[in-house]
Amino acid sequence: MKKILRIDSSARLEGSHSRRFADEVEERLLATYQGSFVTKRDLSKSNIPHLVNDTIVGYFTPKDEFDDNLKKATQTSDKLIQELKEADIILLSAPMYNFSIPSVLKAYIDQITRVNETFLMDENGFTGLLKDKEVFIVLSYGAVFTNTDFSAMDFVEPYLKGLFNFLGVEKIEFLKLEGSNMDESIFKRTINESKAKLEQLF
Numbered sequence: 001m002k003k004i005l006r007i008d009s010s011a012r013l014e015g016s017h018s019r020r021f022a023d024e025v026e027e028r029l030l031a032t033y034q035g036s037f038v039t040k041r042d043l044s045k046s047n048i049p050h051l052v053n054d055t056i057v058g059y060f061t062p063k064d065e066f067d068d069n070l071k072k073a074t075q076t077s078d079k080l081i082q083e084l085k086e087a088d089i090i091l092l093s094a095p096m097y098n099f100s101i102p103s104v105l106k107a108y109i110d111q112i113t114r115v116n117e118t119f120l121m122d123e124n125g126f127t128g129l130l131k132d133k134e135v136f137i138v139l140s141y142g143a144v145f146t147n148t149d150f151s152a153m154d155f156v157e158p159y160l161k162g163l164f165n166f167l168g169v170e171k172i173e174f175l176k177l178e179g180s181n182m183d184e185s186i187f188k189r190t191i192n193e194s195k196a197k198l199e200q201l202f
Helices: 017-032 053-059 068-086 103-112 157-166 184-201
Strands: 003-008 037-042 089-095 119-122 125-128 134-140 171-177
Touching: 003 017, 003 068, 017 037, 017 089, 017 134, 017 171, 017 184, 037 068, 053 068, 068 103, 125 157, 134 157, 157 171, 171 184
Parallel strands: 003 037, 003 089, 089 134, 134 171
Antiparallel strands: 119 125
16 A cells, blocks of 8 residues: 555646646556555646745744744645655656756745755755655656757656755656647657656566
């Protein structure tokens, strides 16, 4: 049995390629790990707040020194981090928006990337605390980036890989759908390639 945390970030509630393929990954996870359950976090509906001054102050203040303002400013972060820590598997779906991730996903990342909670910082550098977790990331691209002149403009996959590595996650699998708005043949091919990868993983 596994605790699966699914995080969706597409602004599209209908017709989202990343959500639709994440459905397939979720089904495969549940079939593989019988008795597992899924906690769903839809960032397009969650209204995750952006960082404000009190949030940042709270991140660097011992909790026994919190006043009511700092408690309120960090309560979303506390909840999201607890959710993340409890998960064995994280399933994240995201489209590329303007060469990067959706702003709702960035707001989420700012809430869960927190010193002494998801990473440590000392004189020896940084240590991620989210170890022993698996992450599956479904990405959808309107254009084609792999092995093209646009590859240097893909700030989605390298950013998410670097982030989760920084937080201590070593097992990360990317499932990429490309060309949905530009090349139907490539789009279908990348869907089939991702499905084949799923078969290999499970």
